[in-house]
Amino acid sequence: MEVSYKWLQAYIDLPESPEEVGKRLTATGLEVEGIDTIDAVPGGLNGVVIGQVLTCNKHPDADKLNLTTVDVGAAEPLPIVCGAPNVAAGQKVVVALVGATLYPRSADGRPAEPFQIKKAKIRGAVSEGMICAEDEIGLGQSHAGIMVLDTDLPNGTPAARYFNLEADYQIAIGLTPNRIDAASHFGVARDLKAALNRPLRLPSVDAFTVHSTDFTLDVRVEDTEACPRYTGLTISGLTVRESPQWLKQRLIAIGLKPINNVVDITNFVCHDLGQPLHAFDADQIAGNQVVVKTLPEGTPFVTLDGVERKLSATDLMICDAEKPMCIAGVFGGQQSGVTSQTTRIFLESAYFAPTSVRKTAQYHGLKTDASFRFERGTDPNMPVFALKRAALLILEVAGPDARVTSAITDLYPSPIAPFRVLVRYRNIDRLIGIRIDHTEIHRILDALDITADEQTSEGFVAVVPPYRVDVTREADVIEEILRIYGLDNVPLSPVLAADSLSEFPKTDPDQWQNRIGQLLAANGFYEILTLSLTRPAYHDAIRQTLPGADVTLLNPLSDDLSVMRQTLLFSALETLVYNINRRQRDLKTFEFGKVYHKATADDGSVKYVERMRLSLALVGNQQAESWRQKNQPVEYHDLATAVQRVLNLFRVKSVDTQPADPTLFQYGLTYLVNKKPLVSLGLVQPKLTKLVDLKQPVFYADFDWSALLKLAGSKTRYEEVSRFPEVRRDLSLVIDKAVTFEQISRLASQTERKLLRSLNVFDTYEGANLGADKKSYSVSFILQDATQTLTDGAIDKTMQRLITAFERDLGAVIRK
Missing domain, CATH: 3.50.40.10 (Phenylalanyl-trna Synthetase, Chain B, domain 3)
Known part of the structure; x- marks a missing residue:
């Protein structure tokens, strides 16, 4: 909402500057978002002043020009060459000083090209300004002669003051929905009246008269x-x-x-x-x-x-x-x-x-x-x-x-009565935090048109005018007292200040969100922020996977924004397609956001649930196009690497896995910790990407952020670097295609707990010579003893135990 500074001055004396008024309004709860200067005419007549012609003589080399000297309130009169036929000594005139920009009007009243006044020589005579006609300063269309003023204003007075064209100031107020009483200049002035303790001038309507009743409806x-x-x-x-x-x-x-x-x-x-x-x-x-x-x-x-x-x-x-x-x-x-x-x-x-x-x-x-x-x-x-x-x-x-x-x-058959609210002094002191003198309390309330009835030593009944639709409870009345008294006038308790540091949670969600955001941004991801409102059609497509019923809006702005989202997936897909349609095809995004649903409690009541999630999405190529390498589309393992980096920051060492939900993913995995899902990742089902008209494959991960934060409490452990070297041994395992690397890793860890530090797949192969439904994994094993250097005998014995386990439990064939 915008209000005019000069308009407010019609209601209340405001010697303060617009900026100072803005600060007072903000302090009372009417937050000022900006102040802009509004010129009454283009340029605001800046550099145009009132002057007096001291001398006027004909130009020796031009019959239609006059040489004048003009007092503009400066130390010395200005020499000005003037061509107006009506200029004469003794006149009060309008003078544009050197440097002023004028915005004239043409003969038909339309704005003409602006021009700047410069020091000049006209037929050999120096001219340091211009004596103006009304069209030259944009106040009319006449060019018959200069403007001759009837005024006693001192020379040098800005012309805008004489013409009552001084600049106004537009004050932009971020009006909250509860403060509709301030949606007018009168309403804003009422707050200033209370805050500044000054009288208010209400316009008089005493002159209103009914002249006749000849036309009554x-x-x-x-x-x-x-x-x-x-x-x-x-x-x-x-x-x-x-x-x-x-x-x-x-x-x-x-x-x-x-x-x-x-x-x-x-x-x-x-x-x-x-x-x-x-x-x-x-x-x-x-x-x-x-x-x-x-x-x-x-x-x-x-x-x-x-x-x-x-x-x-x-x-x-x-x-x-x-x-x-x-x-x-x-x-x-x-x-x-x-x-x-x-x-x-x-x-x-x-x-x-x-x-x-x-x-x-x-x-x-x-x-x-x-x-x-x-x-x-x-x-x-x-x-x-x-x-x-x-x-x-x-x-x-x-x-x-x-x-x-x-x-x-x-x-007006049933007049609307004021609100009557019981207010107790002890509650005023308790909620504000300090004791305010009762006289000051009632001064503030009187200034806000809230009268006190049934006063006692314990409190009073506040009679609130019906235009204050937001003041209906005791706490509302106390808030009115506080906002006018001033939040800045309430000191911070030393006890609260001293104890505040101990109130920080052990796990700060904002700090972790910032850390993960920095990690992902450093790895090429862009953060997105999307609406929590979405289309019902999205939820209909994955209805069987949703945890509860939709939270629907009672008065939606449109059918496409009528339910609260239950997943971040479609928000990510919409963002991807928006950017792809604008030729940004290689994208990596992440978003922290809430999802919502309704659930039925054991007693049959309906409760609303909101959960924080983190989503990652990849589409397009791994890197920007380059002469050094061919375009390589993103794949599952690019997403899995990003997911693992997030888990590493939370120091999640081991997870269980299960296939990801096929309703959402064409293929993928769900990582579990303590048998509870932590993150699901994989290739999004094409039928879901088609809902947003996205034709490219999308890899997507969805984290349970609350579950992640619960894993953030463990302390960092430091270990001394071993003095004894690591040893690497490689095996090529021919196994069934159904066997996953997770099974190999888990079996290896169970078989050798002391020496095995890590294992990794460095090559895979599938071919007809291996046999139907077979694949080959080339796996490296890192072995190390923290107490001594490993001997060949110990290494061979360890590798043999691993080979035996792979052959026995996974049906593996060791390739030579």
Whole structure:
């Protein structure tokens, strides 16, 4: 949300700079995200000042030029050559100094090419500036002569101050959903009033008058639950035209585009007071009736943007005697909008129920300034005041014949009462952490329009105005006290400060996530961050493997983003295909993310479960294309190497394996520790990659991050480097294809526990000469004794035990 610094100054005295105001707003909970300068005219008239012509003489070499000296408040007057026919000594004029950039207007009022003022010689005479006409500084179209001012301002005064065109500042506030009360300049000023302890100036509506009741409409509300309060009046004799400069400047300063004087006033009041308004062309209201009601399901309605929409049976509509005119609180209709031909309007100011507006806005996918406010909760006591304020402003800008031609209609059968909240002083002290003087507590609450009732020594009942929809509990009231008192004014307890170091967990998940991220990035992986929302079709494809039911959204933005993901797989696949479609085909990605599902507890209740996972994905070639080597596609062992590096960092020495889930993987393994799955890896099933239109093979690994962290507690062990050498022996084993290297490794470790340090496959072979369903593994064995040098006899004896075990348990044939 954007607010204007100068607009805020209309409500409260602000000698502070915009930056200082931004800091105070942030301290109260209205976080300022940025401050931008907004020039009233291009260039902001920088370098343009008020001056006085001291002398004026004809140029000796040019009949149409004058030699002048001009006092601009500097130590010496400036010599300026001027060609205007009306320049004369004694005049107060507008002077552009050397270095100023001007943004002129052409004769038709359009912006012309900007130019910079430079020191020059004109027909031999030095000129150090320019005395300006109105078109030359972008304030008009006239070029008949220079501007002659009637002012007592000192020479050297910036011209922007004289023309009331000083720069404004747009303050961007990251408004949280609970603070809809601050969605206006009045609302922001209320917080400043409390924080700075200064009075607030509310605009007066005392001048409001009903001139006649010649044009009164019949107004009815049939759905008082969706529309608790509805007010309106008529204005006749108005002229729809361009807004005056002050109004356009206000809207431009907060990023709005001026439309016409009537619509601009409704937008102005919306951002001024936080009360959305709507103006109907009264001549388009059939039967002089305004009816607030719902319409049958599927009723067509064309909104202001020219789109025909099918109404829901729950959409609250503003109708006349024949047709709908507006989606209440959301968007106006095309037929009843204000145009340049409009001379009479019905001006609406209402309070609509937040749930009703929220459902309608969500159903039609419409987000407007009005719906933004109504669906969060506006002030039910503001409609009449805002109506009078808007009417007075419309009378001011819409021509001398504009008149209020009806009394105010105010339909408010069941007024909304303030919230009453019991507050105890001991809870204020407990939650804030320090004792605040009771006088200061009540000053803060009074400044926030929260009054105290039933006061005792123990506490009081806080009477909270209904526009503070977020203050309904004792803790909410205490939060209001704290944010105005200032978090920075609450000292940190020395005890807490001293004890804080002992509170760090033994295993820091963030630290481990950072370490693994650095490891993977160092090995060519890119981290990805994806949405937790996904398509139901993905889960349908792997339904039998999912741990529970989907967590579905009640009000999804679209069907493609309607469930919480139960796996990171499809997030990775979508990222891969996005990059591949942009010619980035060789990819290695990783992601830390949560997955979600619903489970049924033993007592039959439903619980929601979220789990942290780590995923790796590989696609394309192992390295970038190079003249030194041929392209080599990634394969299973590239992924297995990356997985092993992660496990090594957690010092996972041994794992059990089982085939990976065939629903997800065409082939692969699941590593288990203590009989529980730790990571699954393999080639993704092609039918799953086709769901995202990905045609390349993808290797994917999915870690149970929580299980990994449980393995991170072991301490690092250091061993002295052995003084005795290692010995390597190689064997070639012909075995059945069904036998895995894991079986060979496990059997070797069980057979020789003392001397065997490691083993590795350094070659494989399959061929017809080996026999059907046979393969050959060439395996190296590293042997070492920590206490002595191995002898040939000990080595041969060890290798023979290994050979015997392989032949007996695996049916291996040792190749010579």
